[in-house]
Amino acid sequence: MSAALTTPPAAPAVPKVELRGVRKSFGSTEVLRGVDLDVAAGEVTVVLGPSGSGKSTLLRTINHLEKVDGGSVSVDGTLVGYRRSGNKLYELREREILRRRTRIGFVFQNFHLFPHLTVLENITEAPVSALRRPRREAEEAARKLLDRVGLADKETAYPKQLSGGQQQRVAIARALALEPGLLLFDEPTSALDPELVGEVLDVIRDLADGGTTMIVVTHEIGFAREVADTVVFMDEGRIVERGTPAEVLDNPVHERTRAFLSKVL
Amino acid sequence: MTLTSDPPVGKTGERPETGAGPGADELTVVAVRRPWRWAAVAATAVVLVQFGHGLVTNPGWEWDVFAQYFASEAILRAVWVTLQLTFHGTVLGFALGVVLAFMRLSASPFLRAVAFGYVWAFRSIPLIVQLLFWFNLAYLYGELSIGIPFGPGFFSFDTVGLVGAMSAAVLGLALHQAAYAAEIVRGGVLSVDGGQLEAAAALGIPRLRRLRRIVLPQAMRSILPNAANEIVSLFKGTSIVSVMAIGELFYQVQVVYGRTGRVVPLLMVATVWYVLLTTALSVVQHYVERHYAKGSTR
Ligand SMILES: Nc1ncnc2c1ncn2[C@@H]1O[C@H](COP(=O)(O)OP(=O)(O)O)[C@@H](O)[C@H]1O
Ligand SMILES: [Mg+2]
Numbered sequence: 001m002s003a004a005l006t007t008p009p010a011a012p013a014v015p016k017v018e019l020r021g022v023r024k025s026f027g028s029t030e031v032l033r034g035v036d037l038d039v040a041a042g043e044v045t046v047v048l049g050p051s052g053s054g055k056s057t058l059l060r061t062i063n064h065l066e067k068v069d070g071g072s073v074s075v076d077g078t079l080v081g082y083r084r085s086g087n088k089l090y091e092l093r094e095r096e097i098l099r100r101r102t103r104i105g106f107v108f109q110n111f112h113l114f115p116h117l118t119v120l121e122n123i124t125e126a127p128v129s130a131l132r133r134p135r136r137e138a139e140e141a142a143r144k145l146l147d148r149v150g151l152a153d154k155e156t157a158y159p160k161q162l163s164g165g166q167q168q169r170v171a172i173a174r175a176l177a178l179e180p181g182l183l184l185f186d187e188p189t190s191a192l193d194p195e196l197v198g199e200v201l202d203v204i205r206d207l208a209d210g211g212t213t214m215i216v217v218t219h220e221i222g223f224a225r226e227v228a229d230t231v232v233f234m235d236e237g238r239i240v241e242r243g244t245p246a247e248v249l250d251n252p253v254h255e256r257t258r259a260f261l262s263k264v265l
Numbered sequence: 266m267t268l269t270s271d272p273p274v275g276k277t278g279e280r281p282e283t284g285a286g287p288g289a290d291e292l293t294v295v296a297v298r299r300p301w302r303w304a305a306v307a308a309t310a311v312v313l314v315q316f317g318h319g320l321v322t323n324p325g326w327e328w329d330v331f332a333q334y335f336a337s338e339a340i341l342r343a344v345w346v347t348l349q350l351t352f353h354g355t356v357l358g359f360a361l362g363v364v365l366a367f368m369r370l371s372a373s374p375f376l377r378a379v380a381f382g383y384v385w386a387f388r389s390i391p392l393i394v395q396l397l398f399w400f401n402l403a404y405l406y407g408e409l410s411i412g413i414p415f416g417p418g419f420f421s422f423d424t425v426g427l428v429g430a431m432s433a434a435v436l437g438l439a440l441h442q443a444a445y446a447a448e449i450v451r452g453g454v455l456s457v458d459g460g461q462l463e464a465a466a467a468l469g470i471p472r473l474r475r476l477r478r479i480v481l482p483q484a485m486r487s488i489l490p491n492a493a494n495e496i497v498s499l500f501k502g503t504s505i506v507s508v509m510a511i512g513e514l515f516y517q518v519q520v521v522y523g524r525t526g527r528v529v530p531l532l533m534v535a536t537v538w539y540v541l542l543t544t545a546l547s548v549v550q551h552y553v554e555r556h557y558a559k560g561s562t563r
Pocket of ligand 2: 187
């Protein structure tokens with residue numbers, strides 16, 4: 001396990017991720033209506049919520065794929081996408097945003113592997129072009145990652161030659177290749193056939209056990225119960241409930257949480 | 266009254282055989298007879314044979330004259346000029362086309378409008394009209410200068426020297442081609458799933474690299490067939506610059522038959538060259554497309 005993926009021994013006071021009053025609208029629809037969220041280093045936070053409640057949008061604001069309209073997002077105590085000077089927020093230059101993004105891994109629901117590149121090229125592309133690692137070194141690291149997600153024999157395959165579960169494991173290896181301190185998963189198993197869900201969750205569980213900080217949007221309640229340190233329930237652009245898995249999943253306080261859980265359980 | 270017919274009533278006790286009944290391994294498949302298809306094949310074959318027979322035996326084709334000129338030095342030189350016009354027109358046209366395509370896809374309304382205006386204008390003006398304009402540029406602007414608009418100029422060119430007939434032709438072809446290339450490239454880029462750009466951005470891959478390494482190779486799959494069409498039509502379209510008395514293939518052929526009066530065999534010389542070179546291009550297209558199809562099949 002590389003150093004970047006382990007928790008520093010003395011947990012700093014600053015949370016790994018800190019959202020304060022985050023707002024976001026698309027046209028006239030307000031998708032995020034003031035979200036506050038803290039994620040401590042080394043912690044696994046699972047985000048639950050009905051479709052359209054703003055879970056994906058929330059994740060996307062954390063690596064600035066989506067600009068916020070109000071509030072602030074910080075990772076490692078640094079604002080995402082902006083530089084603060086006095087009372088003003090200056091939008092960062094593209095290059096600076098990209099540099100910060102390399103410290104955050106993002107895994108998409110539909111994998112979004114690059115179809116014209118082999119598995120190995122998919123994984124080495126970002127380390128080579130964004131971090132300027134020598135290709136040889138990046139390939140060696142990529143092979144280790146493939147081994148870790150159980151796909152050591154697939155390095156020359158193209159994404160379309162793999163099953164959905166294998167593609168998603170490659171996508172996870174691709175995100176890990178940047179040695180990010182934070183991993184964001186947006187419904188990583190929702191596009192998979194039921195029998196393939198397990199193999200992907202196993203990989204994510206391993207990463208959690210290794211102490212990687214992550215935020216996972218998922219509908220897999222069993223996984224949330226087992227792996228999450230914190231479970232967050234979102235509805236209509238707000239976090240309505242937050243607590244340990246036992247609190248949120250077994251004794252939900254909020255009516256809407258109960259209604260949602262009764263549907264997915 | 267009903268449009269569906271009742272099932273045929275068979276003799277009592279006689280049922281149509283269904284599935285693999287007893288003796289299934291003795292069953293043979295009998296294809297439906299298609300007599301009209303055979304009639305059509307026969308008729309087409311007769312016409313083809315007659316045409317081939319005419320090509321060989323009709324003295325009007327004058328194959329000896331064809332043979333005499335097909336690989337003559339003047340014709341070969343003209344073929345070379347045609348190839349040069351095509352090559353430069355394609356390279357410059359697509360280079361400008363790529364720039365225009367990304368201008369139209371940019372976030373700046375100004376750049377989008379300029380690119381749109383360009384495509385609109387150059388698709389509207391007939392190529393031949395545009396070529397004649399460039400050819401007569403010297404008449405419009407005796408001297409071109411680069412500098413601040415309405416201010417002092419830094420460099421100046423004599424247009425007569427700058428825009429010779431050949432450059433005017435290349436310029437005209439390229440500017441015309443750029444308008445079409447821009448749309449083809451834009452269409453190709455739009456055909457790439459937005460998730461690809463997003464994934465690349467999430468990985469921190471720099472913008473230009475994202476285009477070159479992620480978007481364009483995928484866009485190539487839909488760009489290539491259209492681009493090949495454009496190159497073929499540009500290649501044949503070069504014959505239009507014969508109006509500017511440039512010694513390309515079609516012009517040269519006209520010169521020869523003007524002198525000798527042997528119109529048909531010389532038109533055949535041009536035709537066969539155009540067909541041969543278009544075929545060569547199609548072969549190249551096949552391999553290039555195969556290269557960009559990497560990873561597209563299971
Ligand atoms: N780019 C966008 N443009 C317009 N509306 C969007 C966009 N992205 C998301 N939305 C809308 O925002 C709402 C929340 O979307 P999302 O964050 O994807 O929800 P979830 O992931 O919880 O299903 C939905 O109503 C969706 O239609
Ligand atoms: Mg979503």
